[in-house]
Each structure stands twice: as structure tokens, then as C-alpha cells.
Amino acid sequence: MRLVVSLILGAVMLAAPAAAQQVPDPLRIATEGAYAPFNYLDDQGQVQGFEIDLAHAMCAEIGVTCEFVVQDWDGIIPGLLAQKYDAIIASLYITDERKERIAFSDKYYQVPARFVVPKSSTLQIPEGLNDAVVGTQRATSFERFMRDTFPEIDLRVYATMEEAYLDLASGRIDALMADVVAASEGFLKRPEGQGFEFRGPEYTGAEWFGYGAGVGVRKEEKHIADAFSEAIKKIRENGTYQQISEKWFGFDVYGE
Amino acid sequence: MLELKGYGWMLWEGVQLTVIVSVASMAGAIIVGLLAAFAKLSSSRAQSLLVDTYTTVVRGIPELVLLLLVYYGIPTLVQDAAAALGYRVTVTINPFLAGIATITFIYGAFACEVFRGAYLNVPAGQREAGAALGLSRIAVLWLVVLPQMFRYAIPGLGNVWMVLVKATALISIIQLPELMRNADVAARATRMPFTFFFAASLIYLAITLASMWAQGRAEGWASRGVVGGRL
Numbered sequence A: 001m002r003l004v005v006s007l008i009l010g011a012v013m014l015a016a017p018a019a020a021q022q023v024p025d026p027l028r029i030a031t032e033g034a035y036a037p038f039n040y041l042d043d044q045g046q047v048q049g050f051e052i053d054l055a056h057a058m059c060a061e062i063g064v065t066c067e068f069v070v071q072d073w074d075g076i077i078p079g080l081l082a083q084k085y086d087a088i089i090a091s092l093y094i095t096d097e098r099k100e101r102i103a104f105s106d107k108y109y110q111v112p113a114r115f116v117v118p119k120s121s122t123l124q125i126p127e128g129l130n131d132a133v134v135g136t137q138r139a140t141s142f143e144r145f146m147r148d149t150f151p152e153i154d155l156r157v158y159a160t161m162e163e164a165y166l167d168l169a170s171g172r173i174d175a176l177m178a179d180v181v182a183a184s185e186g187f188l189k190r191p192e193g194q195g196f197e198f199r200g201p202e203y204t205g206a207e208w209f210g211y212g213a214g215v216g217v218r219k220e221e222k223h224i225a226d227a228f229s230e231a232i233k234k235i236r237e238n239g240t241y242q243q244i245s246e247k248w249f250g251f252d253v254y255g256e
Numbered sequence B: 001m002l003e004l005k006g007y008g009w010m011l012w013e014g015v016q017l018t019v020i021v022s023v024a025s026m027a028g029a030i031i032v033g034l035l036a037a038f039a040k041l042s043s044s045r046a047q048s049l050l051v052d053t054y055t056t057v058v059r060g061i062p063e064l065v066l067l068l069l070v071y072y073g074i075p076t077l078v079q080d081a082a083a084a085l086g087y088r089v090t091v092t093i094n095p096f097l098a099g100i101a102t103i104t105f106i107y108g109a110f111a112c113e114v115f116r117g118a119y120l121n122v123p124a125g126q127r128e129a130g131a132a133l134g135l136s137r138i139a140v141l142w143l144v145v146l147p148q149m150f151r152y153a154i155p156g157l158g159n160v161w162m163v164l165v166k167a168t169a170l171i172s173i174i175q176l177p178e179l180m181r182n183a184d185v186a187a188r189a190t191r192m193p194f195t196f197f198f199a200a201s202l203i204y205l206a207i208t209l210a211s212m213w214a215q216g217r218a219e220g221w222a223s224r225g226v227v228g229g230r231l
Helices: A050-062 A075-082 A129-131 A141-149 A162-168 A178-188 A221-239 A240-249 B008-041 B045-060 B063-084 B095-121 B125-134 B137-174 B179-190 B195-224
Strands: A008-014 A027-032 A039-041 A066-070 A103-108 A113-118 A133-137 A153-156 A175-179 A196-203 A213-218 B090-095
Touching: A027 A050, A027 A075, A039 A050, A050 A103, A050 A153, A050 A240, A066 B090, A075 A103, A075 B063, A075 B137, A103 A221, A113 A178, A113 B008, A129 A153, A133 A141, A133 A162, A141 A153, A153 A162, A162 A175, A162 A178, A162 B195, A175 A178, A178 A196, A178 A240, A196 B125, A213 A221, A221 A240, B008 B045, B008 B095, B008 B137, B008 B179, B008 B195, B045 B095, B063 B090, B063 B095, B063 B137, B090 B095, B095 B137, B125 B137, B137 B179, B137 B195, B179 B195
Parallel strands: A027 A066, A133 A153, A133 A175
Antiparallel strands: A008 B090, A103 A213, A113 A175, A113 A196
16 A cells, blocks of 8 residues: 555645745645546556656656646645645647646647548648538637638537547548547557548647646745756757657647 | 546545545544534533624634635744844645544534534433433433433434535645545546546445445434434
8 A cells, every 4th residue: 555644644844934045955845647649547556647747847847856746626726836846848838728726838839730531532621611511629729720820711610529530430520639649549550440540730829728837836836847947948949858758748838 | 437547546545534534534524523512512601602703703704714814824924023123934735634623623613513513413311311310410411311322413423424524625725635625636647537537426426325324324323222213
């Protein structure tokens, strides 16, 4: 049993008033552990995934050791505020609402949206879209993006992406609009998605798709987020980021 | 047999945690419930008002909110208050104990109502007979009332237990990997949600069946000496 039953109910530690602006070492990082392939637990119970590799690379740049805390999603921001850990790296998207409670680093990934078409199709994207039937999921940022960007198009919306995949596979729609990772993991890498591919540009407009995922920290410790922003810039420049992204996805998920 | 892709041990650890937290919380809830029931039945207005407030508040607040308040709310409050005074204070609460304490606190209120009903079901003549034999009030309670109370309380306690077991699924929010959380983790890592949630529901069902059997035994024990006593 891996349960550690410590009998200390409340340990209160008093430290000197507000230490200098340092990044704590080791740095405790919370992740969800249930969002493969970004972060998940393997069959040994170890944290794995794109974000875990990325976090290690960023911590190495900052010069601290990362320690992971696996935390259920619903408690992930309360836990940060209660100082159970110092940062969140869990595909936490940067939104205006969240910015009121916590501070973020710059984004470290932003999955772009793209069209999926049959490999045999001659459809030009985006030029030929007006003559095509396109499917996507109902009430999502993809639907809003499609209606705003291609108002003339014959758009079919589905309750789930899985239904849209099925209709694409059976030829009822000519193209599908989806986020690249979801489409890749949920369709293209599966047997039924073998004859299909991404086509056309990657779309990442913040108006529809937000600002991407960032490292979340407490507001009064913005300097930790800044250290991560700096580290993201460095691993983008030295190619470490691209290697990790290639390993997990086969392409660069940073977005534009 | 379900193919668990090497995640079977994770479910097993989740089951252990679920069972340990459930049993510990239930034991706590029985003690809290008994004390609260006697306080509620006492002639002291202050005591019964206090317990009334406790059971009303607890039964009215969702478990999830209470858990969050205890584990995250209290430390945040203390830390923010200290920060306002210029100190850096870290309050750590052990999640295991916080989970048990919170569930005990909640289900103690439900158990209290069960015990109160059970107490009222024991005929007043039994207490009077005890007093007539010269037993002290404590002895009457311990030797006469309590054994008979259990006979009436066990069906209700069994019900509290069943609800409590399923409520432990909430403790994953305070970093305790119980059965549901581990089933979720495994389901998402393997992309086999049906398999793992089905396995988890079978395990909950097994716990329920074992509990029903134990409850039947307990009812038989509590009704010993009563002709046609099984309720």
C-alpha cells in the first residue's frame, strides 16, 4: 500500500517574512494525470506525457528540480492557492476568468485547429471549401470559428466529434474541422482513420481558440511564471521543445 | 475476464483506500452520531440546540463543499491572514485525516438522526424497569437502552454506510487516489473508459453485497433474545 499515513494533522511552519524573489527548489508542480497524451499515469503509476517531459526541460533551464503532485482536476486551482504546490502544469488554458485568480506564464502549447480530409480528395483548402460539406462538433469553438470565417459553407454539426469522424469515414461529409491532437489521437491514428490526413493551414485565432496552455502560479509569485516564460523561450530556441513535441505528437504543438 | 492493461493494481490500491476511509469514517460517524443523539435528547436546551444546528447545517451542505472548505479553505484563510500581517505561514493538513474527519463529520449527523429514532423506539418502560432495579442512569443506558437501540438502528446505519461508501469517491479532490479516481486515470491513459468504469462498478457492487451480508448478520446479533425479533 503506497499510502503514507502521517499522523501530523496540522504542521504549521513559520518562516521569515516574504523571502526574496526566488524560485523554490525543489519546485512542486501539480498535474492532473488523466489527460493523455499531455499528462497521464503509466501502468507503474508514474507521471508521463508531453507536459511532464516539457516540465523537466523547463526546470532544467531554470536550474531547479521538479517534483510532481498528482491532483484531481476540480481541486487543482484551490490546491495552488492553499500552497499545496507552487505551479500547475496540466493543460490549464489561459483565460481571462482564470487570470483574475492566478498568474500565468506565456503559453507553452496551443493546439491549432485544422481540416481533415480523405487522402484521395482533391479538395483545396481553404479555396475550395465553399463547394464542400464540412462537419464539426456542435457548440464548440470550432463551430463558432467556421460560422464566422466561412459563413457561406454547408456546415454539419454533430453532438460529439466521434460522430463527425464516422460521417467523414462514410463519405457523408468532405472535410472535418477539429483540434489537431484530438483528431490525431481519436481518428487519424486509429484503423478507421488510415485513409485521411490534415490539409490546409493551422488555425489558432485567440478570438475563438483562446491563448493556449500556460504554467499557473499564485498571483504574488508572478516571478515563478516569468522564469517559466523565459525557459519556454530558451527551449524553443535550442530545439529541445521541438524534440519533445515530435516525440509525443509527431508535429510541433506550440502553435504559431 | 476484463483486460486491465497492467492497471489492475491501481484499482486494487484504490479499493483499499476506499475501504479504509469508509470503515474509519463509519466508526467515527457512529461515535459522533451516538454522542450527538444523546445530546439532542437531553433535557439541556443548549445541547439540543447545538446538535440541531450541527445536523441541520451538515445535512444541508453538499459533501464536496465541506471537503473543499476543510482541506483548501482553512489553510488558505490562515495563510492569507498571516500574509496580511507580513508572515509567511504554511498550513499542511494531512489529506487522509482531513478526508476521514470530513466524512465522519457529515455522516455523524445522519447517524445521529438514526440513533435518535432508535432511542425513541425503545419503550420507556424498559428504562423505568432498569431504574426500579436500582441501576444508575449510566448503567441503564449501557445495559438496557443501548443493546435495544442497536436493534432499531442497524437498518438505518446500513443505509448510512451504503451512501457513505459512495461518498468517498469525492475524496480524490484532496489528492487521495480512491477507486473512482484510479479508474478514471486508468480509463483515460488506456482510452478504455467502459472497461475501467465497469470494473469499478463491479467492485462497488461487491462491497455493497458484502455489506448487505454483514448487515444481515448484525441484525441477527442485535435481535438475539427477542422472539420473532428480526425487524
